[in-house]
Amino acid sequence: MQTFARPRLGAGVLFQVKEVGMLSKAQERYEDSHIFRVRHSCSHIMAQAVLELFPNAKYAIGPAIEDGFYYDFDLPRTLTPEDLEHIEKRMKEIIKGNHDFIRQEVSAEEARQIFKDQPYKLELIDGLEKGEVDEDGNPLEEKPVISIYKHDKFVDLCRGPHVANTREINPKAVKLMQVSGAYWRGDEHNPMLQRIYGTAWETPEELEQYLWRLEEAKKRDHRKLGKELDIYLFDDEIGPGLPLWTPRGGAIIEEIEKLAKEMEFKYGYERVRTPHLAKEDLYLRSGHLPYYAESMYPPMELEGVRYYVKPMNCPMHHKIFASKPRSYRELPVRLAEYGTCYRYEKSGELFGLMRVRSMQMNDSHIYCSEEQFEQEFVGVIHLYLEYFRLFGIQDYLMRLSTHHPRGLGKKYVNNPELWRKTEDMVRKALDNNGIPYVEIADEAAFYGPKIDVQVKSAIGREFTLATNQVDFAQPERFDLKFINEKGEEERPLIIHRAPLSTHERLIGFLLEHYAGAFPVWLSPEQVRIIPITDAQNEYAKQLERRLRALEVRATADLDSDRMNAKIRKAQLLKIPYMLVVGEREAQAGAVALRKRDGTQQTLSVDEFVALLQEKISTRAADL
Structure with a gap:
């Protein structure tokens, strides 16, 4: 580390x-x-x-x-x-x-x-x-x-x-x-x-x-690569900080969301969906309006009721938890969502995909007892590390952010006893499990201490990719409770976590991390089929149909360009696999495989399909 x-x-x-x-x-x-x-x-x-x-x-x-x-x-x-x-x-x-x-x-x-x-x-x-x-x-x-x-x-x-x-x-x-x-x-x-x-x-x-x-x-630079690879764009008529994802960017999002759903299902999360706006009362109750108003879009008023577009998913998740009686036997409850949130970042702070105003957040809230806290908190960190291994992320820092007494009642919820208690719980969890970290005062969330995971991209850009936050304030504000083993009402603790940040920030990071050359499973286009002459167009289309039936992102290039020009186009888009097919390949049911790294080999179609499926199913980093 x-x-x-x-x-x-x-x-x-x-x-x-x-x-x-x-x-x-x-x-x-x-x-x-x-x-x-x-x-x-x-x-x-x-x-x-x-x-x-x-x-x-x-x-x-x-x-x-x-x-x-x-x-x-x-x-x-x-x-x-x-x-x-x-x-x-x-x-x-x-x-x-x-x-x-x-x-x-x-x-x-x-x-x-x-x-x-x-x-x-x-x-x-x-x-x-x-x-x-x-x-x-x-x-x-x-x-x-x-x-x-x-x-x-x-x-x-x-x-x-x-x-x-x-x-x-x-x-x-x-x-x-x-x-x-x-x-x-x-x-x-x-x-x-x-x-x-x-x-x-x-x-x-x-x-x-x-x-x-x-x-x-x-x-x-992800801004340069995003344009060259046709991943996303901004448009003045839509507004700054509001990215539009092209089909190629959408393919990356779908793969990341698929990964998150698989991992979260394995770790016992349940998926929910919540609306994009809510009444002012919800954010007054959560406390976000007093503490977070400058980062929220201004309200809209309809029929005498003020509504805000949501800057975060947590209050709605709390409502789901509170919607029915809960027993200690159900805990921990882990609610997950890729919810779209809106935050009014200042114009001077907007930066490509790293700082935006519309974001799709890999969000989840864990409701647990104090006895379950350490296991759940550390489990989130292990989930981070599993993701980091998959993406080959090695340059990162766990940063424990705590409160400062001078901020109580202003920047932070005014409960010094619970601040001391929860900060000690986080330190104990980290120390007991041998997790290295640095501690920084006066950077906590307003409702509790947090771990931010700072990552460094291949070009030296440093930012927060993931977060793991403790919340002792919201359970009381939303009157969250469960019946414990003694038959008594008890308040749960809440862990807010976002191991994959937002689609925007993560994809911006990964563009720089991979220099646009995504592994096969994550590539917007996985296979480009290149016929040598028009006589092989039908064979190219047959290959495209077979691969797409297997949910492979494959495209047959049937333009009138020469073969070398088509190869060059595919190389500029950093497509992992190019299948060059001429008369010999069509007759033999084969393909001339050109990998993005320059290696070449001739394979039967079945052999190539087996190679491709193995790389995708295992989310392999290599070609």
């Missing part, structure tokens, strides 16, 4: 996180590594070069991040590519100056005097002095020591660490990458700053390899 998520440590940051197991060791190794210090030092060197170019610039934060660094600036004008060249050139001159990095602890008042003309630094100093939050809004466990770092003529508010001297940085292994916009503290109500990204490595060869990987990543 691997990890890739890194705390962003940098100028003015004090990021507190409890880390558990072998995952934390990889994080600690990165933070303590020389390359981390190099990158963090480069962010300061870049800030110096920018301030020399723009003496009146206001500078904000500049952390080291995975594979590089960045710094945010409030500048008098928009930066140009020529500016970046100038800044990078000046950085390399500073590096060659052999400047020491000198740390100094200061009081809050001393820091304010040093940064008296820097409003963003003054705001950071206030937060650090109060010991409340760092610049990312993360709660601090204790009041920190305030420190500054100096090198050459530049000084920054920073906890470090840095290299001892700029001579430890190889100027030939440093490169500025791009400029983008970033709101101060990530809040759209705050000023928009210019963020300069850079990368730094130990050697020029490592830099060259990294740049090559970035070029490869462009080829795997």
Whole structure:
């Protein structure tokens, strides 16, 4: 099991996180590594070069991040590519100056005097002095020591660490990458700053390899592949964030839903279906409206009743559980649905299939007793891992998100005793079963702690693919109960889980994961039949009919193009199997099989069908 998520440590940051197991060791190794210090030092060197170019610039934060660094600036004008060249050139001159990095602890008042003309630094100093939050809004466990770092003529508010001297940085292994916009503290109500990204490595060869990987990543971008492979599209008249699935995308969805239904049936889930909208009263009762209103579409009013399109399935599942008396003998009850939900993501946050406004969610709710909780919670994680093995997902991180006492009654349900109890139950379940995780405060769901599974795509994009959430609030809100072994009424616990996220996010991830070359079982088109001349068209159609009768997604290409052009079209669509048929194959009842990987062989039709069915039925990863 691997990890890739890194705390962003940098100028003015004090990021507190409890880390558990072998995952934390990889994080600690990165933070303590020389390359981390190099990158963090480069962010300061870049800030110096920018301030020399723009003496009146206001500078904000500049952390080291995975594979590089960045710094945010409030500048008098928009930066140009020529500016970046100038800044990078000046950085390399500073590096060659052999400047020491000198740390100094200061009081809050001393820091304010040093940064008296820097409003963003003054705001950071206030937060650090109060010991409340760092610049990312993360709660601090204790009041920190305030420190500054100096090198050459530049000084920054920073906890470090840095290299001892700029001579430890190889100027030939440093490169500025791009400029983008970033709101101060990530809040759209705050000023928009210019963020300069850079990368730094130990050697020029490592830099060259990294740049090559970035070029490869462009080829795997799901937005590019989705268009090239005719998987999905967006249309302005329909609206942003509302994807349209083509027949090829629909085929992938059908296969994923078939997989989920098979797995969930095996694990004892029962499938339900619920409507796309509900009365306002339902979401007031669930508590979603007070906590979630900004992410919901506005209501529609009909005959004096307000309705909302559903942002989640859970309240309706709770209604199904509550629709009849329940006994402990029935528990656990596992209700599953691929329900379509609608959430009003901000325009600036929409991103291909990864952040959308209409989503088909692999959702389920487990209603269980406290005694059953650990087994059910861990069972969900084992289901995740079974899916991950099937898809070949190895780069992931289990993240336990807990509450923060300051958010009680605002961000979180105000029940500190149940928060402590359920968080301890989740930790115990994870620890007892040897499941590595990291713990992050102040990121829980409003109704309870959760496990988010962070995955990293082949091109380095990191996001939440799956979630496993504990809910102690909804059972009381919906008056959910069962009769226990003593004949008494008892409240169940609820586990919310979505191991395959949404169709949108999962397919976006898989497009990048497979670079569009899906395994046979998941490919939108599994077989392309290519007659050499029109004389073989009827044989090609016979093969198509036979394969489609077996529910194989096969197409005979009967266009007037030459054979090589037809092969090229199939290759561009990354179709796993191409069957080239000429007069000899037609007479022999055979096919010339060309696999997507370039291998070729001649088989009888029966032999090919057997090969194909074996790959599909076992959901094999290879051809």
